[in-house]
Amino acid sequence: MGESGNSRWQRKKEARPSEILDAALMLFVDKGYRATKMEDIAQAAGVTKGTPYLYFQNKEEIFKAVVRETIVARMQAMSAQLAQLHDASGSQLLGMALENWWIHIGATRSAGLCKLMAAEATNFPELALFYYEEVIRPARQLLGHIVQRGMDSGEFRPANIEHVIDMLTAPMLMTMILSHSFGQVPGCCESLTQDPLAFLKTALQLTLQGLQNPPAPDTQS
Amino acid sequence: MGESGNSRWQRKKEARPSEILDAALMLFVDKGYRATKMEDIAQAAGVTKGTPYLYFQNKEEIFKAVVRETIVARMQAMSAQLAQLHDASGSQLLGMALENWWIHIGATRSAGLCKLMAAEATNFPELALFYYEEVIRPARQLLGHIVQRGMDSGEFRPANIEHVIDMLTAPMLMTMILSHSFGQVPGCCESLTQDPLAFLKTALQLTLQGLQNPPAPDTQS
DNA sequence: GCATTTGCTGAATTGTTATTTATTAATTTG
């Protein structure tokens, strides 16, 4: 098997797609969708310009494949895992859901894809729709089910479900977005939470505290 | 004075800069920084490609001017206004600060600039630094002072100031970002808060409730 | 080894866009 520098290239039909997707993930997270050049992806994957087009229709399909292989796959695993726990309380389930999201997505490269989509949704509406259907809707649905069941069982007091989902979601989203935007720029770092997980836990506690049944009359109907 | 269609163009040395900035604001909010073409700005301002270069060095300077004329100017006004109120409680001040931000920035086109900066910070680090110094740092400092004073006076219990700022900020940021990303894409709208101000008020109540002095031991030191 | 297949290359094509600058024409001035 030829070493690097020996023959001009290697034939690797099987390995190419995942090599290309790995390279693409890295670059998309680093530079965003538009700013990532096909040639850069090719080079990072150890091939030349034309090769990615032998395995994927175009840049857009590469992006979709990356999202499927990372975020969608992990979401499904998390979802299945939570579905097992029929005896856990709503608070416990929400805590697990958010902590899992943080561990498997928020704290990984994939979080960069979440930021990327918020960043470029308007310029690439087809990608936005894809991401909405595959990621945002299922994720919100999962949280919504947990909250709804908690309200039905009397664990949580009645409240606007969408607002509750937004509240559970906002700290996570902000953390993912900031750490992949200003957090990457030298000189802007001061404003970044040094310990994201601690912040997320605090935020969750606060929201759950306000959601618990007895207290004050404030959340919308 | 020639009407439109009469002579090929009008000379308006005084009015040009603001016409150009108005057009630029609209387009930046709509398409983002990179995707906004100088020629589009020119056309929207009723001039041709070359003209903006007579009044501004380049695209970057146009963007900075837009941010100064909108967000920075309004922040200074809000800041000055809050500085007057020496008798208000911390909760009141925070409520006013966030509601003002929503009214004067969050609910206006300017919110699109906030989203834009989060979106493109990594590709345009110089702009990111400018925005950080002119907007993010002052805004966080203002909130930080209010929270600090509230903690000193005993109104708020001790907590990690940066975390509190993040918590106050996250719902606002998320609302501004989502409404200018997925919120603009037909088909993604379902997930958007229909009544952002109601959501923001709910979120603030919840955070203040957790910050008030007596209760449970949860926020970090 | 030789012929065939096919993974891969890289030059060419097509399209985009920030910025410069020579030129044009509205306005001003004397």
Place this chain on the structure above:
DNA sequence: CAAATTAATAAATAACAATTCAGCAAATGC
């Protein structure tokens, strides 16, 4: 009203980047 001034134009420049495709060379089979 004819110079002089200068706001504005628009063509040219200089990149850059997605995608295509004719041809090359690594595998494979015989």
